[in-house]
Amino acid sequence: MTFDVLNVIGTVAFALSGVIVAMEEDYDLMGVYILGLVTAFGGGAIRNLLIGVPVSALWDQGTLFTIAIIVMTVAFIFPSLWINRWLKFGILFDAMGLAAFAIQGAMYATEMGHPLSAVLVAAALTGTGGGMIRDVLAGRKPLFLRKEIYIGWTLIAGLAIGLNLVTGTIGLWLVFIVMVVLRMLSVHYQWQLPHRKIEQPAN
Template sequence: MTWDLFNVIGTIAFALSGVIVAMEEDYDIMGIYILGLVTAFGGGAVRNLLIGLPVTALWEQGTLFTIALIVMTFAFITPIWINKWLKWGMFFDAIGLAAFAIQGALFAKGMELPLSAIIVAAVLTGTGGGIIRDILAGRKPLVFRSDIYVLWAILGGLVIGLGIAATTWQLLLLAFAIVTLRMLSVQYRWQLPHRHVKEGNSAIQK
């Protein structure tokens, strides 16, 4: 039941983030639905393909699809929710990141895949939908440019891959840690080292 709750919250959070981007780009209602669904389920679909799960496994999440569609419809007909989403969106997005990253890592772990595959599964499930969303919207993926995001999904995959977290309570603690670290990175604007190449091929480290 705990993971069902995390998955529901994560699905709602990511679906709404897709709706927000679609509205910002002035998409019609079909564009809103497509972008919302891609954000909520795109990462899991890519993960399934890479680790060998049948594509049809995606359609077994009928309840989550229904929840996402209801939430997106409600958001479309009552746009007043946007102000509240902007306030709490980062928090729920962090919960979604934690839930889906851990879920992806557990899928790969259960298939006895190597550590590298477990980490990739965690990253794709936790961040893949957002990356696909931004590409479809013609934007540079924020997960590569803004405050630290992908690193926390990698952390979840690493901890699970090394067997550090296995029991329900350990996984819940891991989820709490990912959410906390993500919110701290937003609050204090933590960033990974990066370089910007200016005209004339002069690289300036930031």
């Protein structure tokens, strides 16, 4: 049940983030669907390739595809119903999607008996892979490489689940809440990992 709920939360949140990017770039309806779908399902496809799950397993998620298509269609046809709320709460939805998919990826890898390193990678790529593909298709710098410790929070799910620090539904929801709160705090206070830019020498 927890797994299914997290799937729906992540799918809806990331599909909407794909729609908003497509609309910001003035893409047509097909562009909206493509960006929304790759954002919602791209991370899972990359994860499956890396941990040995057949990519075709994505097509078993017919219900999630239907939900994503419905959400994107309504969002495209009636932007006035949600756009202002997205501008206000979009970071929250994105944080929920990040947390939900990172937990999902970590659970997948753990259930397959993979080592901690694979669990961490699965959490990171499931949480950020779709957004990475979305940003590349939209001609943008990937969000997870430049903003507020974005990918770093996925390691919480990977460590907690990979090391069996949490078990059961309550533990998973606690990880979810912690990740969402930390992501929101990192945006509010503009926390960032150390970074350095090399200045080009003057000619």
